[in-house]
Amino acid sequence: MRLKASDISCLFNHATNVPMLMPQPVSQTIQFIRRGEVVALSNVPPTRTLLEVLREDLGYTGTKEGCGEGDCGACTVVLGEAQGGALSFKAVNSCIRMAHSVNGLALWTVEDLTADPLLQGGAAGALHPAQEAMVQCHGSQCGFCTPGFVMSLFGMYQNHVAHGQSVSRELAQTELSGNLCRCTGYRPILDAAQQMASFPAVRLDESRLKTALAQIQPAPGHADSAYLLPATLAELLAARAAQPAAQLVAGCTDVGLWVTKLHKNFDAVIDLTRVAELRRIEQQNGLLVIGAAANLHDAFAALVQHWPELKTFATRFAGLPVRNSGTLGGNVANGSPIGDSMPLLIALHARIVLASLRGQREMALEDFYTGYRQNLLAPDEVLAFIKLPLPAAAAAAQPLLRAYKISKRYDDDISAVCLALNLQLADGVVQAISIGAGGVAATPVRAVQTEAALRGQPWTQASVQAAMATLRAEFEPISDMRASSGYRREVLGNLLQRFWLESQGAQHIKLESFNLEALA
Numbered sequence: 372m373r374l375k376a377s378d379i380s381c382l383f384n385h386a387t388n389v390p391m392l393m394p395q396p397v398s399q400t401i402q403f404i405r406r407g408e409v410v411a412l413s414n415v416p417p418t419r420t421l422l423e424v425l426r427e428d429l430g431y432t433g434t435k436e437g438c439g440e441g442d443c444g445a446c447t448v449v450l451g452e453a454q455g456g457a458l459s460f461k462a463v464n465s466c467i468r469m470a471h472s473v474n475g476l477a478l479w480t481v482e483d484l485t486a487d488p489l490l491q492g493g494a495a496g497a498l499h500p501a502q503e504a505m506v507q508c509h510g511s512q513c514g515f516c517t518p519g520f521v522m523s524l525f526g527m528y529q530n531h532v533a534h535g536q537s538v539s540r541e542l543a544q545t546e547l548s549g550n551l552c553r554c555t556g557y558r559p560i561l562d563a564a565q566q567m568a569s570f571p572a573v574r575l576d577e578s579r580l581k582t583a584l585a586q587i588q589p590a591p592g593h594a595d596s597a598y599l600l601p602a603t604l605a606e607l608l609a610a611r612a613a614q615p616a617a618q619l620v621a622g623c624t625d626v627g628l629w630v631t632k633l634h635k636n637f638d639a640v641i642d643l644t645r646v647a648e649l650r651r652i653e654q655q656n657g658l659l660v661i662g663a664a665a666n667l668h669d670a671f672a673a674l675v676q677h678w679p680e681l682k683t684f685a686t687r688f689a690g691l692p693v694r695n696s697g698t699l700g701g702n703v704a705n706g707s708p709i710g711d712s713m714p715l716l717i718a719l720h721a722r723i724v725l726a727s728l729r730g731q732r733e734m735a736l737e738d739f740y741t742g743y744r745q746n747l748l749a750p751d752e753v754l755a756f757i758k759l760p761l762p763a764a765a766a767a768a769q770p771l772l773r774a775y776k777i778s779k780r781y782d783d784d785i786s787a788v789c790l791a792l793n794l795q796l797a798d799g800v801v802q803a804i805s806i807g808a809g810g811v812a813a814t815p816v817r818a819v820q821t822e823a824a825l826r827g828q829p830w831t832q833a834s835v836q837a838a839m840a841t842l843r844a845e846f847e848p849i850s851d852m853r854a855s856s857g858y859r860r861e862v863l864g865n866l867l868q869r870f871w872l873e874s875q876g877a878q879h880i881k882l883e884s885f886n887l888e889a890l891a
């Protein structure tokens with residue numbers, strides 16, 4: 372099956388639906404594997420989304436559009452990629468993903484679960500276990516969200532059930548947190564996730580899929596291509612130097628919304644998610660080095676491995692489809708004052724490496740930001756690595772680390788305030804403390820005055836209460852739809868008090884009780 376998108380994509384700007392006066396730069400052919408065969412599409416503009424291609428160009432309307440901004444999961448599809456001899460499967464939001472980003476990957480939509488010849492084992496005409504479980508558990512009422520849930524379940528099936536792993540309630544909740552249902556209620560859907568393993572197994576023919584994927588690996592982007600997918604850091608830096616005006620994208624979970632909501636249209640895009648060096652997560656000389664293109668799921672997994680206390684915080688960053696696409700480098704480079712990773716990274720003494728053909732330079736993360744969504748990146752530079760000193764295994768007393776996220780909704784929401792604290796005590800005295808904060812200034816910030824107020828002080832309630840006042844006065848947060856300025860100040864101090872209480876053994880303070888809904 373070789374499909375060709377209509378050349379109408381050359382004549383219309385799909386972001387605005389108006390005829391374009393200027394010809395667009397030529398985009399490379401997109402090739403991906405679907406139902407075991409190569410799908411080849413040409414003349415797809417760089418900012419056409421995967422959802423638009425599926426529904427409007429190819430006529431596969433099983434994948435739904437709800438919010439168009441990564442929030443509801445109605446548009447969830449699953450991508451497969453060959454990585455180091457193994458296959459990985461990721462549920463992603465097709466509404467904010469550029470179609471070109473699936474070049475060289477395998478794609479499943481909800482229509483494919485009963486039509487893909489590589490999915491073998493079910494009886495003729497039988498539904499996939501992800502679908503059958505939803506039927507048997509009554510997981511669907513109006514059905515609008517159902518294709519998205521089924522695809523998240525399919526991703527879970529491939530990543531867990533197919534490897535003989537059971538699906539716990541906690542895992543189901545975590546992996547379905549990016550899918551919203553407004554009428555069925557989540558209990559039957561979570562039941563379905565846990566029931567999938569009880570239906571006749573369906574196995575993917577991985578060998579045939581790997582062979583097919585090997586045949587379509589994208590060639591390095593041509594200089595005149597409108598969507599470049601460089602595979603190495605050298606290729607990326609050369610492309611960045613040659614096209615400093617091109618839009619750099621990683622997982623597109625921020626940029627995708629500029630396209631779908633702000634109707635931005637880019638003539639040229641450089642996608643860095645295939646750059647091998649930037650996808651790596653490695654330990655080097657006591658440092659954890661996270662490539663800027665490592666996705667949020669993998670990056671947080673590495674952080675949790677070294678700092679297990681971050682587990683809850685990690686799962687509260689968006690929902691799984693966003694964490695599967697979005698990158699840690701994208702969060703840092705985007706520089707939103709309410710971005711969640713930066714307060715944590717600042718508290719962990721992160722340093723970042725910026726790279727260009729001219730060389731590399733390194734700086735403390737908090738020094739990177741110069742103003743609201745402004746930073747020190749030169750037009751020919753990219754953010755390449757994030758470096759974190761690993762906790763010393765032999766230290767007499769391990770630092771106490773906490774990252775708190777205060778948001779209106781518990782799952783899949785943006786912070787009103789985020790505070791991360793990293794404390795080292797020696798004989799009951801504050802030897803070192805680093806505090807990163809979000810939602811309280813124009814950029815992610817380090818609370819240097821509060822750190823100074825605490826350093827060298829006994830770690831007592833009196834010192835902490837004095838420092839709470841310092842922390843509340845250190846920033847001038849704004850009022851917006853997420854929280855008022857006064858609320859943000861109040862919460863900042865309260866979180867420091869909570870940190871102190873937890874340091875005294877009050878480990879039972881549940882994160883859940885600290886979202887705004889619970890406080891209302």
Ligand SMILES: Cc1cc2nc3c(=O)[nH]c(=O)nc-3n(C[C@H](O)[C@H](O)[C@H](O)COP(=O)(O)OP(=O)(O)OC[C@H]3O[C@@H](n4cnc5c(N)ncnc54)[C@H](O)[C@@H]3O)c2cc1C
Pocket residue numbers: 440441442618619620621622623624625626627643663664667687688689690693696697698699700701702703704705709710711712748752753754755783784785786
């Ligand atoms: C539904 C939803 C929920 C979300 N929830 C959260 C949340 O809970 N917490 C939170 O902090 N964020 C959240 N976000 C925002 C977003 O997911 C993150 O900011 C994410 O980390 C962005 O990464 P990306 O790879 O998708 O970046 P992209 O969207 O691809 O890029 C973002 C910006 O960074 C630049 N950029 C990307 N990589 C590099 C690089 N290596 N070098 C230089 N510049 C680069 C791009 O040019 C662009 O300007 C959410 C988004 C959505 C859609």
Ligand code: FES
Pocket residue numbers: 435436437438439440441442443444445446447464465466467
């Ligand atoms: S349509 Fe809502 S996440 Fe894509």
Ligand code: FES
Pocket residue numbers: 510511512513514515516517551552553554555
């Ligand atoms: S079944 Fe109606 S939104 Fe989920």
